[in-house]
Every structure is written in C-alpha cells, then in structure tokens.
Amino acid sequence: MTKAVNSNLTMDDLVSYFASDFPDYKIIKQDKSLLKLKKLKYTNVTIRRKKNAFKVDVFFSGFFQKFLFYSAIFLMGLILPLIVYLFTFHRSFNKTRREIKAYIESK
Numbered sequence: 257m258t259k260a261v262n263s264n265l266t267m268d269d270l271v272s273y274f275a276s277d278f279p280d281y282k283i284i285k286q287d288k289s290l291l292k293l294k295k296l297k298y299t300n301v302t303i304r305r306k307k308n309a310f311k312v313d314v315f316f317s318g319f320f321q322k323f324l325f326y327s328a329i330f331l332m333g334l335i336l337p338l339i340v341y342l343f344t345f346h347r348s349f350n351k352t353r354r355e356i357k358a359y360i361e362s363k
Contacts, residue, residue, distance in 0.1 A: 260310060260311045261309060261310045261357050261360045261361055262308060263308070263309065263360055263361070263363065265310075267285065267291055267305055270291060270303070270360070270363075271283055271291065273359075274293065277359070278293070278359075280295065281293045281294065282294040282295075288305070289304060289305040290302070290303070290304055290305070291303040291304075291305075294317055295352060296317075298316055298317055298318075298321050298345070299314060299316075299317060299349065299352055300314065300316065300317035300318075301313070301314050301352060301353070301356055303356070303360075310360055312353055312356050312357050312360070314349040314352050314353045315349070
C-alpha cells in the first residue's frame with residue numbers, strides 16, 4: 257500500500273509536466289482522475305487523484321505479464337514466484353514509485 261502524495265496540481269498540469277520532464281515515459285490519460293505512465297515493457301505507473309492527493313502505484317504493464325505472474329503463483333505456490341519477484345522486479349518498481357512520488361511532491 258502506498259501513501260498518497262499531497263498536492264494541489266490538476267491532472268492536466270501533471271500531464272504537461274510529465275511530458276516535458278520525462279520524455280521516456282508514454283503517457284495515457286484514462287479520465288479526469290486516472291493517469292497511466294509506461295516506462296519499460298513491463299512497468300506501468302498508475303496515478304490516481306483522490307481529493308487533494310495523488311496515489312502512485314507500480315505493477316506489471318500488460319495483461320500477459322500479469323497473467324504469467326499469477327499463473328506462476330497458482331502453479332508453483334506462493335514462495336518461489338514471490339522470491340523471483342522480490343529479486344527481479346520489486347527493486348525497480350520501488351525505484352520508479354519513489355522517483356514519481358518525489359517529482360509530484362516537488363511540483
């Protein structure tokens with residue numbers, strides 16, 4: 257669970273800031289309170305607007321990646337896929353989450 261980042265920015269401001277400062281991210285605006293950023297093939301950042309705060313979540317980007325992860329948990333149990341996730345993806349997901357949260361807090 258991630259803590260919300262307090263900010264008075266609007267989603268349109270956030271889209272323009274991300275477009276100028278993070279050109280390597282693909283920006284997808286879902287609606288007035290949901291924004292998705294795609295950095296790598298497997299990383300998806302979801303930013304949700306809740307009143308005066310933004311909630312930043314990072315997980316696998318596509319259906320196929322999520323399907324593989326959940327299938328591995330179903331077929332191999334919880335421990336082995338969780339260990340693989342922690343050693344391969346968790347560090348990069350947390351780094352991306354901290355980078356986005358720090359950027360929103362600075363604006």
